[in-house]
Amino acid sequence: MTFSLIDEFEEALGAMPWMDVHTHIDASHLSARGLDDILLYHMSTSELYAAGCPSGARVEEDRSPQEARRRVQQALPFLPKVQNTFMAWGIRVILADLYGWKKGITPDNWETLDAMIAEHSRDAQWPRSILKRAGIARTATELWRGRGGVADDLFQYGLEWAFFTRTQWGQPDIPVYELERTWNQEAPAPPIPMTFNRKQAPPLAKTIRTVADVHAALQHYCALIPFGIVLSTAYHISTEIDYSYPSDATMADALKRREAATDRERDVYASYILHHFLQEIDKRGSQIVLQFSLGAEALPYESCSRLFQRTVGQLGDIIARYPRLRFQCFLSSRHANQSLCTLVRELPNLSLAGYWLHNFFPGPIRQTIEERLDMLPANRQIGFFSDAYCIEWAYAKRVLVTKLAAEVLAHKVDIGQYTKKDAIAIAQAVFYDSAVELLGMQSS
Secondary structure (H helix, E strand, O other): OOHHHHHHHHHHHHOOOEEEOOOOOEOOEOOOOOHHHHHOOHHHHHHHHHHOOOOOOOOOOOOOHHHHHHHHHHHHHHHHHHOOOHHHHHHHHHHHHHHOOOOOOOOOOHHHHHHHHHHHHOOOOHHHHHHHHHOEEEEEEEHHHHOOOOOOOOEEEEEOOOOOOOOOOOOOOHHHHHHHHHHOOOOOOOOOOOOOOHHHOOOOOOOOOOHHHHHHHHHHHHHOOOEOOEEEEEEEEOOOOOOOOOOHHHHHHHHHOHHHOOHHHHHHHHHHHHHHHHHHHHHOOOOOEEEEEEOEEEOOOOEEEOOOHHHHHHHHHHHHHOOOOEEEEEEOOHHHHHHHHHHHHHOOOEEEEOOOHHHOOHHHHHHHHHHHHHHOOHHHEEOOOOOOOOHHHHHHHHHHHHHHHHHHHHHHHHOOOOOHHHHHHHHHHHHHHHHHHHHOOOOO
């Protein structure tokens, strides 16, 4: 492989518009409000925590300036210990390319950098200029983050509201709680966090006690999905859950034991709610894509990459039972990519998108791109999403993936699998066209 060929593909891919099909960017603060939004992106926070920083929790999105300052200062001594990481490279790309900052971050200079970032955030055109520079034609984010449509020129939307099949640390009845929480709401709302503490949540007016309550709550939930506005609805498939097809009687018995629920009851709750949710969606036709994340399991602060082969088999059975519905997976388990590809080859209503969370590192990204190109049609895979919380991180991830994709394509040309013309057409298909075909995304 020649480096000149890699450079040629990097330039070609950089000039090509991409779709970013999944982010958490908020219309009320599109770009970074300060250094904390860049430095303490949750993937970077995990590395700092591993290096010895005392705080491992995500910074709160509505943090005060004082808390932002405290967390940045707390992180500063540990920055030299994480300079080797991929996320640290992303931070350097952001600061150098977008802010012209090529120095390190130190206790003596960080406030200057922070003030520069904050000043740019007050310019309404700044985030749009970043997306233009990144070559991102359209971005998808959570519906509630649209803030009434003030950035509809940038965004299309997905619904993240309830996660019926996501476990929480030490809370076996969480599938029921997720559903009954939405039963008490009159419009889609932000989801509960991955590290949710029930003890800090206010009591709910309506609680689920019977199977009839479950069905009433599901009908309420589905009736509030804004079909025609959202392209997708996102949830998580936890590998901890043993998926089955519980009867009404089995679910009723499990609900009676809710106060003393174990993992056995949790599996019944999740399986029952999932299947009846899919049945409700199926009644409405294939109006949205059912996106789900897979392969990340909860820890006290974040999650770890873990996935049982049992879950892959059960997932295949679930998707096969609903052939009219369209499913799309965000995978966070490197070893499972090949298995998921084999499912897509046999299940026309399943597609794969990007590299999620624990897979967003060079080795898994290269492997994912290469395996999917070799195993799947171009229109059953979406090549990129950033999972960013500010536009700067969407830019950085676009730059980094461009470099890695260029390596993969150059190798395939080098061995004679693709011509250069083939490679460019294939890249166009997976980084742009498939998002249009599978999700209905449109250029802004």
